[in-house]
Amino acid sequence: PIRAKGTTNEIVTLISDHNTVVEFEPDVATNFLVPAEYATIEEAIVAAHPAVDNIIVAPGIHYVISPDGIDFQGKSITLMSTDPDDPDIIAKTIIDAAGTRYYPRRAFHFNSGEDANTIIMGLTIRNGFMTGPLGAAGTYMLTPVPYEPMPDGDTPPPRAQRGADAVGDSYGGGILCENRSSPTIMNCVITDCTVTGAWGGDGAQGLSGEFSYIHPSDLTNVLTTNDGQWGGHGGAGIGRGYGGAISCRSGSCPIIKNCTIKDNKARGGCGGTGGDGGFPDGGDDSEGGYGGTAIGDGIGGGIYCDGESTPIITNCIFSNNIASTGLPGDGGLSNIYVYQNPLIAAQLAGYAGYPIPFGGIAGGAAYFADNTDPNFTDCTFIGNKAHEAYMDYDYTIYSYYSHRVFQEGVYVNTFGGALYAEPNSTVTLTNCDFTENLGGAVLVESDCIVDFNDCLFKDNQSTNRLSYYGYPYGYYPYSYYPYSYYPYSYYPYSYYPFSYYPYSYYPYSYMYGYPYYDPYGPGFPAIDAGGGAVYIGADCNGVNLRNCEFQGNSAYYDGGAIDVESDANVVHCLFGGNTAGNNGGAIDGSFQDSNDPNIMTTLTFNFESCSFAGNKASQGIDGWGGALCLMDFVGTFTDCHFTDNTAKNGGGLYMLDGTVTVNGSNISRNRATGASGIDTISIPPSYFGVIEPIDMGLGIDIGGGLA
Numbered sequence: 001p002i003r004a005k006g007t008t009n010e011i012v013t014l015i016s017d018h019n020t021v022v023e024f025e026p027d028v029a030t031n032f033l034v035p036a037e038y039a040t041i042e043e044a045i046v047a048a049h050p051a052v053d054n055i056i057v058a059p060g061i062h063y064v065i066s067p068d069g070i071d072f073q074g075k076s077i078t079l080m081s082t083d084p085d086d087p088d089i090i091a092k093t094i095i096d097a098a099g100t101r102y103y104p105r106r107a108f109h110f111n112s113g114e115d116a117n118t119i120i121m122g123l124t125i126r127n128g129f130m131t132g133p134l135g136a137a138g139t140y141m142l143t144p145v146p147y148e149p150m151p152d153g154d155t156p157p158p159r160a161q162r163g164a165d166a167v168g169d170s171y172g173g174g175i176l177c178e179n180r181s182s183p184t185i186m187n188c189v190i191t192d193c194t195v196t197g198a199w200g201g202d203g204a205q206g207l208s209g210e211f212s213y214i215h216p217s218d219l220t221n222v223l224t225t226n227d228g229q230w231g232g233h234g235g236a237g238i239g240r241g242y243g244g245a246i247s248c249r250s251g252s253c254p255i256i257k258n259c260t261i262k263d264n265k266a267r268g269g270c271g272g273t274g275g276d277g278g279f280p281d282g283g284d285d286s287e288g289g290y291g292g293t294a295i296g297d298g299i300g301g302g303i304y305c306d307g308e309s310t311p312i313i314t315n316c317i318f319s320n321n322i323a324s325t326g327l328p329g330d331g332g333l334s335n336i337y338v339y340q341n342p343l344i345a346a347q348l349a350g351y352a353g354y355p356i357p358f359g360g361i362a363g364g365a366a367y368f369a370d371n372t373d374p375n376f377t378d379c380t381f382i383g384n385k386a387h388e389a390y391m392d393y394d395y396t397i398y399s400y401y402s403h404r405v406f407q408e409g410v411y412v413n414t415f416g417g418a419l420y421a422e423p424n425s426t427v428t429l430t431n432c433d434f435t436e437n438l439g440g441a442v443l444v445e446s447d448c449i450v451d452f453n454d455c456l457f458k459d460n461q462s463t464n465r466l467s468y469y470g471y472p473y474g475y476y477p478y479s480y481y482p483y484s485y486y487p488y489s490y491y492p493y494s495y496y497p498f499s500y501y502p503y504s505y506y507p508y509s510y511m512y513g514y515p516y517y518d519p520y521g522p523g524f525p526a527i528d529a530g531g532g533a534v535y536i537g538a539d540c541n542g543v544n545l546r547n548c549e550f551q552g553n554s555a556y557y558d559g560g561a562i563d564v565e566s567d568a569n570v571v572h573c574l575f576g577g578n579t580a581g582n583n584g585g586a587i588d589g590s591f592q593d594s595n596d597p598n599i600m601t602t603l604t605f606n607f608e609s610c611s612f613a614g615n616k617a618s619q620g621i622d623g624w625g626g627a628l629c630l631m632d633f634v635g636t637f638t639d640c641h642f643t644d645n646t647a648k649n650g651g652g653l654y655m656l657d658g659t660v661t662v663n664g665s666n667i668s669r670n671r672a673t674g675a676s677g678i679d680t681i682s683i684p685p686s687y688f689g690v691i692e693p694i695d696m697g698l699g700i701d702i703g704g705g706l707a
Helices: 041-047 087-092 342-347 507-513
Strands: 031-034 051-057 060-063 076-081 093-096 108-110 119-121 124-126 175-177 184-186 189-191 211-213 223-225 246-248 255-257 260-262 303-305 312-314 317-319 366-368 375-377 380-382 385-397 402-413 419-421 426-430 433-435 442-444 449-453 456-458 534-536 543-546 549-551 562-564 568-571 574-576 587-589 603-608 611-613 628-638 641-643 653-663 666-668
Touching (some): 031 041, 041 076, 087 124
Parallel strands (some): 031 051, 051 076, 093 124, 108 175, 119 184, 124 189, 246 303, 303 366, 312 375, 317 380, 366 419, 426 449, 433 456, 442 534, 543 568, 549 574, 562 587, 568 603, 574 611, 587 628, 603 628
Antiparallel strands (some): 211 223
């Protein structure tokens, strides 16, 4: 008899009459048990048939072998825990990538066109850590390149070799789907995964005296010194990290459902660590090398999707995911031990590097590139952040020594703390909750379709985007080292970490040696784009918000809840306790004039059965519209209510240059600080049919209900 399982081609030649019986057996799944039958998941995948089989993983910690992650090799099989519906079993069944900066490793890599029949189910996936290219560490050389002299005589010995700079990007700290691979990921927890741009090499450790060297002025003469050798500088890391937990590329559209995606990070390039100084042998003491600079952006702390990829995401929780700058390297230790005052020793250590963003950090939980369709149903976004992180110092105290190390202590929020969508996308949110996200909850760029239904936006914040030192986005674009800068120009005598001189430094000078790397990427909206909960850019053809609630959101700029620059239809929505630092306590609706007569400048707003209560726009110089500030518009209000809103001008509504129709609505108990009622003083005629107030000067207060 001939027996075959799966898809096979069998040829039988009969030389005479013969009775043949063909029996078809059901294609029954085989269970492969890890570790009872197979020591690793990778071994079980190799043994599995191309389809149907199950790989069942017992509770415990299961480590990943390949640095690229577990590869399903295109097989339509299921990898699962013993009970994928039991949260306790899920928490105890762990796929641990155990990735580090020096040994990057993700958990899974789908790259063979897997479809929805390839399933990961009921697992905890943790500790993926992927970087871009790694710079080579400095090594001992008689004549280091570059030769960076220590301060000693006519032919000074060199400090130890610096780590090499590195340039490049990385994708998917935990899971990477590419080449139109679209598996199903369900009932999983994906946590503590990180993706970064390139990482600079560590500076070499300084040698202890006596040590030998060759000075470039005389390559035939080997010299010696009894000084301690200064540590080498860390190399710069330049690049972007895309998708701390999951990255979807080149047409990959996985199904992600019933998953928790938490505590993941996407970072820019990271700097190498400075080398420690060596000990002298009767000569001079040494200092540590400086840490390497971290240049670039983290994009999509939880999920990143490129322009061809649109996953289907349902019933998932996104919690405390972060898109941020890279980590600069710490400086190396000085050899000097000061028992009486260890902080003095710390001051002689090398300075930490510095983070320099490209200016595109966004999407704390999720980032979707252009021409995608972000679609979330029954999802929760809580405590996600998109920000730039700047230096603070902490002191690590050893038994008789102290070392100053970099730590993130100054944060500047950017855009899309939960979700960022590039232009030409269709953004659909259904029954989703957004709570306490920083950088605003959702940012939708221009030319998109927006459809939000039955969503809650609560306590989200869009804060000041000026840095600690006053530059937009917290970005120090012009000065890193005093007066001039070249990647190898470190100033061990005059350098001071807070000396940033405007207009003398441009960080992309690093790019001169890497002509194929684009540091610019997509641009952000204007720095003052508001919307504590939602920002919607210009020319979005179809903005519909239905049955949504906006509570306690705040914006440093305009639109405590929503800042919109497109036509919008808002139906059965509630706005309560939202605050704007400038205009529109709940909503600011206006078009940023491009000075192009061919671009639409009048917006159309339709509000039906909406309530606005306790919103405020009373902090800024203008303070227009406690509930709404609308400009250059045609508006219709049907059965809407404005109660107990506060602003400097127009406690309920501030409307300028527009036509408005009000049907069956109520405006009551609103307050303009310093005035009350409907102010009609100094109101000239308007072509658009709405009273057009004159702001009489800085902080003049008019219009308690309507201005």
